[in-house]
Amino acid sequence: MEFLVHNISHSDLIVQLSNGSVTYEGNEQPAANDEDKLRISYVLARPKFSLFQQISQTILESLESMIKSDCDVSTFVEYCDLKEKGDEDFNQKSEEKEFKSMECKDLRIASQSCHATSRLPIGFKLGTNKIPVTDMHQFRIRDDLETFLEIREKWQKVAITAVYFPLIAFLLIKWLQVLQDFKSDHSKQLVYLISGAGIPHNVEHPIQGNSTEGTGRLIALFIRHVHPEMQIIQVHSGSNIFRYDDNVLFMTRELRPQIEAHREKLVEKCGEDWKAYFHITIAYTDGPPARLSALNASLRIYQPSYLHIWQVKRFWHEQKVCMEDIDFHSFEKIEATASVAFAEAEPMVQLVVQEMCVFRDQFLKAQGEGEVESFWLRKSRKPVLAVLLVEKHEEDGSVRLLVHRGMNCEVSMPTGSLCAERNAIGSALAQDPTLCRRSLKMIAVLGVNLQENRASVVTSATTVAGSCGLNPSRTEAIPDDIHNNLVFNKRLNQPYQLSSIRATCQMTLSRAFECEREAGHALSPSRPKRPRTFSIDDYTMGETQLSKIADRNPLAPCGACKEWLMKIAEANPSFRVITFENADCHNVYISQIM
Numbered sequence: 130m131e132f133l134v135h136n137i138s139h140s141d142l143i144v145q146l147s148n149g150s151v152t153y154e155g156n157e158q159p160a161a162n163d164e165d166k167l168r169i170s171y172v173l174a175r176p177k178f179s180l181f182q183q184i185s186q187t188i189l190e191s192l193e194s195m196i197k198s199d200c201d202v203s204t205f206v207e208y209c210d211l212k213e214k215g216d217e218d219f220n221q222k223s224e225e226k227e228f229k230s231m232e233c234k235d236l237r238i239a240s241q242s243c244h245a246t247s248r249l250p251i252g253f254k255l256g257t258n259k260i261p262v263t264d265m266h267q268f269r270i271r272d273d274l275e276t277f278l279e280i281r282e283k284w285q286k287v288a289i290t291a292v293y294f295p296l297i298a299f300l301l302i303k304w305l306q307v308l309q310d311f312k313s314d315h316s317k318q319l320v321y322l323i324s325g326a327g328i329p330h331n332v333e334h335p336i337q338g339n340s341t342e343g344t345g346r347l348i349a350l351f352i353r354h355v356h357p358e359m360q361i362i363q364v365h366s367g368s369n370i371f372r373y374d375d376n377v378l379f380m381t382r383e384l385r386p387q388i389e390a391h392r393e394k395l396v397e398k399c400g401e402d403w404k405a406y407f408h409i410t411i412a413y414t415d416g417p418p419a420r421l422s423a424l425n426a427s428l429r430i431y432q433p434s435y436l437h438i439w440q441v442k443r444f445w446h447e448q449k450v451c452m453e454d455i456d457f458h459s460f461e462k463i464e465a466t467a468s469v470a471f472a473e474a475e476p477m478v479q480l481v482v483q484e485m486c487v488f489r490d491q492f493l494k495a496q497g498e499g500e501v502e503s504f505w506l507r508k509s510r511k512p513v514l515a516v517l518l519v520e521k522h523e524e525d526g527s528v529r530l531l532v533h534r535g536m537n538c539e540v541s542m543p544t545g546s547l548c549a550e551r552n553a554i555g556s557a558l559a560q561d562p563t564l565c566r567r568s569l570k571m572i573a574v575l576g577v578n579l580q581e582n583r584a585s586v587v588t589s590a591t592t593v594a595g596s597c598g599l600n601p602s603r604t605e606a607i608p609d610d611i612h613n614n615l616v617f618n619k620r621l622n623q624p625y626q627l628s629s630i631r632a633t634c635q636m637t638l639s640r641a642f643e644c645e646r647e648a649g650h651a652l653s654p655s656r657p658k659r660p661r662t663f664s665i666d667d668y669t670m671g672e673t674q675l676s677k678i679a680d681r682n683p684l685a686p687c688g689a690c691k692e693w694l695m696k697i698a699e700a701n702p703s704f705r706v707i708t709f710e711n712a713d714c715h716n717v718y719i720s721q722i723m
Contacts, residue, residue: 143173
């Protein structure tokens, strides 16, 4: 199941006001140089704050009457043309930045000037069901006061002739592209439309006058005709959307229970693998900060992805929409610090990554020689490796850097498992009972996969570890050349110099990475920007789940380990946790507990 959750705001609805005295018949079009005639023929507008619900409801009734009269609604859909920068018409109005844009046009014009694949739906035109406007003060006009006065004085039979939904129209296009990229386009697609109302500042205005519930119904009607394969669920919060507490109650009592109902059905069908078939995308467009913050907090447990429109009003100002205005962000990208390449990391991080690569290769090389699969990890078969960096201050004032290894164990499920992080910390304390929390600098955590084909694993791991000459003991001091450089700078209270340290680490890891590529080392596939979800319509557990072993990185500490790390961070707030983008260890995430 794929979910798109969109909070409806007043930016979601734009209407076209037309001059009833200026008409174009047949295939007649205004001349390109007829600026005055083109300018006064129509104008974009938006209902004023406390009239939003009233006008939305009027437009909805007009569209519903068209449907009841057995009209082909598809003929009333407004479209946008996808144009390249090199197009002549587009060049006259484009900015210096290169992008693809979409310029809104009438369906009649679009059908003549573009191919079917380049037409993108954006709203409805009302045709003969246009809505007369008696008071122009009900709308906020896009242009200046001069235009408003000209419309009021010279226009005759002003009417609403079209309605546009620029945000949801392009959100859906981008969302479908993302689903296709992640091979999830055949999944069940559910769109949650969240509406609400706020208490107006003017006590004389109706409380529900600014509600977006009517706009939600209009958008639902639009989606049903343009994307009939999608299921639309509307959830209305009432008032007040401006208060954080009210939004939290709404999310907890109304929105989340509905999403949880879908989750429970998926659990019944797929069991513990339900997460592979369940993914939420939150739309970040416009709306009160309290609403968006509460929405994100309530759905955070599902690790959602995000679609962010950072230019919300381009259509309002320019009558075109640029697809580059919509960005996709994975949960890992928006929730955590961006990944850092090994060469750009600080020296201490490089040392930990170096040790983790050695540990990883030694572990994979030894697979099958002991009882890791048959006893130590016989339940989950999910190894987790940890490397702890300790900075030990000696009595003579010198500083020693030590690394300690750890891995998870599952000897007996009733007694619980021993996580890699706690194993490494316990090993460090066993090696040195005088160890203080301030001495713990950082811990790296990596998930690796046990391979079914033992021969390929041994060959690859042997190539990486053997040819690169990396074979340290379980608990090892930092090599002298790196250690001396670190200690020298520590005594002088100077920042660590990257020259010799980075050169040594980079040379060692470069040899390892080069060996991996030469040996065809593919022990773990690259982690995608967001997890793929599968369609339960063609659900086959064996084919979809076991065809490819997924990379489990980055691995955040579990609840028990996080408690340990928080206790360490109380005395050492600079303590950091290093996780990896994937098992190749080329890119890392660096985070602090506190």
